[in-house]
Amino acid sequence: MCMVIFAPLFAIFAFATCGGYSGGLRLSVDCVNKTESNLSIDIAFAYPFRLHQVTFEVPTCEGKERQKLALTGDSSSSAEFFVTVAVFAFLYSLAATVVYIFFQNKYRENNRGPLIDFVVTVVFSFLWLVGSSAWAKGLSDVKVATDPKEVLLLMSACKQPSNKCMAVHSPVMSSLNTSVVFGFLNFILWAGNIWFVFKETGWHSSGQRYLSDPMEKHSSNYNHGGYNQDSYGSSGGYGQQASLGPSSDEFGQQSSGPASFTNQI
């Protein structure tokens, strides 16, 4: 049941911290000729991190000329994949919660609910792992590409030691780091839930049921036994079940009910 509460919440955290991101860095280029300097060059970027499309102008420190630059790299595919997985995981876990709580009968019908739930949970666990890993790699690319020291290397003015180039501030990455952490937390949550959904399917107990089911039929035969003719017909069933294995034989010996019933025949 913890899945019911945490899965939608964790998914929201994952896509909100990544998909809602916008950040920036500030550089200063102090030219020998002060009139050409720009001490606050702002470079803003945001989700989905198509950094090669983020352009900005910097002084060349050679007259009025400006140099047009762009950041490097493109992490949009991993970022968008991550957010897409998170959004769909959110929608699915919300829908599954509603079905599980309000349509319990429909959920159990023909075991279809648990079956679908199991398959979807396995798929989402896999997607969370792939998405989080890809986005972790994408984020490390973003960090390098938006590192002020790396951006300064692109500027021709900064190749002249007489001009002073400095990083004023770096982008704040804490929410993106959080999104990666939540991505892997979601993976753990969904992967851990595989076991609980698997139990719902009843597959794990099918081997045990083979032994326990005859016992249940013993007692029901016993309850009805002697009261009506039909029970004699089903006693044939009892004989077959008794021959299934030693465990049901043991049961027959231990309880006097079915044993005395066979004696009557």
Ligand SMILES: *[C@@H]1O[C@H](CO)[C@@H](O)[C@H](O)[C@H]1NC(C)=O
């Ligand atoms: C400095 O660069 C910013 C862009 O980052 C620009 O908006 C501003 O006008 C520039 N300032 C000067 C003095 O050129």
Ligand SMILES: *[C@@H]1O[C@H](CO)[C@@H](O)[C@H](O)[C@H]1NC(C)=O
């Ligand atoms: C500084 O730049 C201005 C305008 O670009 C120019 O008029 C001036 O001559 C330059 N001064 C020096 C020392 O280069």
